[in-house]
Amino acid sequence: MPKTMFEKIWEAHVVRETVGQPSLLYIDLHLVHEVTSPQAFEGLRLTGRKVRRPDLTVATMDHNVPTTSRSLPILDQISKKQMEALSDNCREFGVTLYDIHSKRQGIVHVIGPELGLTQPGLTIVCGDSHTSTHGAFGALAFGIGTSEVEHVLATQCLPQSLPKTMEIRVNGKLGEGVTAKDIILAIIGKIGTDGATGYVVEYTGEAIRALSMEGRMTICNMSIEAGARAGLIAPDEKTFAYIQGKTFAPQHAEWDEAVASWRQLPSDPGAKYDTLVELNAAEIAPYVSWGTSPGMVIPISGLIPSPDDYADAADRRAAERALEYMGLTAGVSIQTVALDTVFIGSCTNGRIEDLRAAAGILKGHHVRAGIRALVVPGSVPVKLQAEAEGLDTIFKDAGFDWREAGCSMCLGMNPDILQPGERCASTSNRNFEGRQGKGGRTHLVSPQMAAAASIAGHLVDIREWDKN
Amino acid sequence: MESFTKVTGLAAPLDRVNADTDQIIPKQFLKRIERTGFGQFLFFDWRYEADGTTPNPEFELNQPQYSGAVVLITGKNFGCGSSREHAPWALADYGFKAILAPSYADIFYNNCFKNGILPVVLAEETIAMLLERGKTAGYTMTVDLENQTVTDSEGFSQPFEVDPFRRHCLLNGLDDIGLTLQHEPDITAYESKRPLWKRGAVAA
Ligand code: SF4
Numbered sequence: 167m168p169k170t171m172f173e174k175i176w177e178a179h180v181v182r183e184t185v186g187q188p189s190l191l192y193i194d195l196h197l198v199h200e201v202t203s204p205q206a207f208e209g210l211r212l213t214g215r216k217v218r219r220p221d222l223t224v225a226t227m228d229h230n231v232p233t234t235s236r237s238l239p240i241l242d243q244i245s246k247k248q249m250e251a252l253s254d255n256c257r258e259f260g261v262t263l264y265d266i267h268s269k270r271q272g273i274v275h276v277i278g279p280e281l282g283l284t285q286p287g288l289t290i291v292c293g294d295s296h297t298s299t300h301g302a303f304g305a306l307a308f309g310i311g312t313s314e315v316e317h318v319l320a321t322q323c324l325p326q327s328l329p330k331t332m333e334i335r336v337n338g339k340l341g342e343g344v345t346a347k348d349i350i351l352a353i354i355g356k357i358g359t360d361g362a363t364g365y366v367v368e369y370t371g372e373a374i375r376a377l378s379m380e381g382r383m384t385i386c387n388m389s390i391e392a393g394a395r396a397g398l399i400a401p402d403e404k405t406f407a408y409i410q411g412k413t414f415a416p417q418h419a420e421w422d423e424a425v426a427s428w429r430q431l432p433s434d435p436g437a438k439y440d441t442l443v444e445l446n447a448a449e450i451a452p453y454v455s456w457g458t459s460p461g462m463v464i465p466i467s468g469l470i471p472s473p474d475d476y477a478d479a480a481d482r483r484a485a486e487r488a489l490e491y492m493g494l495t496a497g498v499s500i501q502t503v504a505l506d507t508v509f510i511g512s513c514t515n516g517r518i519e520d521l522r523a524a525a526g527i528l529k530g531h532h533v534r535a536g537i538r539a540l541v542v543p544g545s546v547p548v549k550l551q552a553e554a555e556g557l558d559t560i561f562k563d564a565g566f567d568w569r570e571a572g573c574s575m576c577l578g579m580n581p582d583i584l585q586p587g588e589r590c591a592s593t594s595n596r597n598f599e600g601r602q603g604k605g606g607r608t609h610l611v612s613p614q615m616a617a618a619a620s621i622a623g624h625l626v627d628i629r630e631w632d633k634n
Numbered sequence: 635m636e637s638f639t640k641v642t643g644l645a646a647p648l649d650r651v652n653a654d655t656d657q658i659i660p661k662q663f664l665k666r667i668e669r670t671g672f673g674q675f676l677f678f679d680w681r682y683e684a685d686g687t688t689p690n691p692e693f694e695l696n697q698p699q700y701s702g703a704v705v706l707i708t709g710k711n712f713g714c715g716s717s718r719e720h721a722p723w724a725l726a727d728y729g730f731k732a733i734l735a736p737s738y739a740d741i742f743y744n745n746c747f748k749n750g751i752l753p754v755v756l757a758e759e760t761i762a763m764l765l766e767r768g769k770t771a772g773y774t775m776t777v778d779l780e781n782q783t784v785t786d787s788e789g790f791s792q793p794f795e796v797d798p799f800r801r802h803c804l805l806n807g808l809d810d811i812g813l814t815l816q817h818e819p820d821i822t823a824y825e826s827k828r829p830l831w832k833r834g835a836v837a838a
Contacts, residue, residue, distance in 0.1 A: 182820045188799060190814060192824050192825075201718075205668070205669045221834045221836050222834035222835070223834070224834070244665040245665055247665075248665050283835060288832065293717060293719075294716075295716050295741060311718075311719035312719040313719060313749070316811065317810065317814065320811050321814045323817075325814065327797065359711060360737060363711070363739060364740065393711065393740070395740055414834070414835060416831035423829065423831055459652050459654075487650075577656075577661050577716075578661060579664065596656070596716075599657060600656060600679045604660070604684070605684070
């Protein structure tokens with residue numbers, strides 16, 4: 167019987183099956199960061215357990231780290247304590263750690279692929295919901311809670327019940343100025359923030375195949391925003407080319423063996439998914455979020471919706487609340503709303519390709535007076551690469567703050583936050599109330615759209631911007 | 635792991651959809667390295683005014699009639715967003731033992747069972763009705779995992795579905811790491827067959 171890629175990966179990782187119980191799956195790679203791991207390590211200590219496979223476990227610091235100069239002392243003592251706890255835990259349990267002084271440090275979902283740790287066909291977990299990012303390589307990757315982090319540390323396995331499968335097929339070609347970010351925002355807008363709950367999604371179709379690895383990561387990254395357990399994209403020559411030569415990529419005979427196995431992964435013709443969703447890429451405009459959930463999105467040319475547009479009473483109330491929180495009026499063009507801040511970064515859009523795209527728009531321009539603009543590379547290697555290409559100069563000349571690597575204003579655990587009422591165009595993934603700072607108002611956009619918005623002082627249609 | 639068999643007590647309605655884990659426990663409280671003490675920060679940004687100390691009178695759970703509530707009734711897709719287990723830690727520490735909603739986000743749902751909280755799925759219309767009933771002061775409910783029923787002080791009674799294995803673990807407060815470790819020979823056998831190129835963080 168023809169099989170989906172998901173089924174192939176799942177079956178290859180079942181350690182044990184017992185009727186009436188979840189399957190016990192083997193985990194090939196466990197990524198760890200400072201926020202969701204301290205209680206898990208503490209649990210191991212309390213029960214006298216060890217980390218079963220330190221070689222399959224890699225830790226970094228990203229959520230809490232200041233992104234100002236690394237030579238400055240860390241002022242937030244509680245953050246500092248959490249980072250120290252990770253260092254101590256990694257030392258005690260023998261886990262590799264890339265701390266803030268490492269050349270490999272960065273957002274956990276940026277460094278996995280960059281180091282060649284993320285490979286097709288693997289099972290990858292991390293105590294972070296955006297672990298779905300790694301699915302761009304054809305790996306089954308999903309976020310877990312701290313109890314499960316402890317479970318994987320102790321056993322390298324995780325009991326999992328079988329999810330359903332959904333194919334999201336994006337046919338045709340994207341228009342000029344439309345990016346991977348716009349595809350995924352359009353998808354979430356269409357199916358809703360719980361549209362894929364209980365499913366593993368596989369993205370297929372011409373528009374997905376045409377994306378770079380960075381673009382594919384952006385798509386899979388935000389799968390969780392549609393509720394999906396994981397997102398997957400079949401590996402191809404682009405995938406192999408991206409991985410080859412990376413620090414932890416297989417080498418020599420092992421490389422050939424690995425690639426041969428990876429070629430077997432894509433879903434077989436005729437494989438069955440539980441659900442199919444189709445989109446036409448040509449109809450996708452640059453998207454922007456207007457509300458407080460990633461499903462509250464409109465095309466940039468659209469008008470801010472009215473609560474009356476929603477059939478369901480609960481959704482209507484949610485829209486009312488969102489309009490109030492966001493300080494917006496229904497029926498108005500989103501392009502007329504003035505911004506205070508522009509943030510370029512995060513595990514969604516903090517990779518080198520994203521910085522290149524933003525710099526391409528900014529070159530020769532300046533950020534509008536009164537706008538605070540910051541760019542936070544997703545990792546130290548991204549930062550160094552950007553500097554080697556001179557992108558840092560373009561950003562700085564345009565008036566952007568050029569930062570060290572980390573999550574930064576994506577969730578505002580470090581000192582970079584919005585003040586109440588401040589409005590931000592952000593390349594991150596969540597526009598929840600208070601996500602970027604209590605009372606802060608977030609509009610999710612692509613890097614190109616964020617860059618153009620920083621120059622204009624408000625959101626603009628990047629397709630028309632090009633003609634200026 | 636904490637066990638759960640049955641709870642009877644005050645029920646509080648939180649009539650919102652898509653309440654995400656950033657709202658349940660905002661990020662500024664994720665820096666603690668303990669599992670305990672998160673209840674005081676539950677729904678912090680909704681619960682308090684901008685000064686962070688004055689209770690917001692508009693926020694549902696701040697009404698005195700809900701003080702001591704053990705059952706939370708809420709809208710669909712509860713617990714979406716971040717995987718932070720601090721969310722169920724905060725709910726449990728605040729005193730909630732069971733949640734009733736039309737649907738939950740996967741990771742949050744899973745995290746609840748690890749912390750002795752029972753998330754019950756009920757039909758959207760049923761939840762809409764219970765949210766209404768919850769407005770009455772002194773409204774109490776019983777959530778019974780053993781018999782898989784939800785009942786209230788006004789005669790409502792309904793069975794609910796739950797995965798039998800999850801139910802078994804929660805009723806008995808089983809340590810699921812311990813359960814997995816019983817299969818250690820299977821894990822070792824699996825490991826012996828893993829291809830060499832799956833080296834993780836060790837370069838060839
Ligand atoms: S960049 Fe944002 S979404 Fe990504 S891991 Fe960091 S905090 Fe989470």
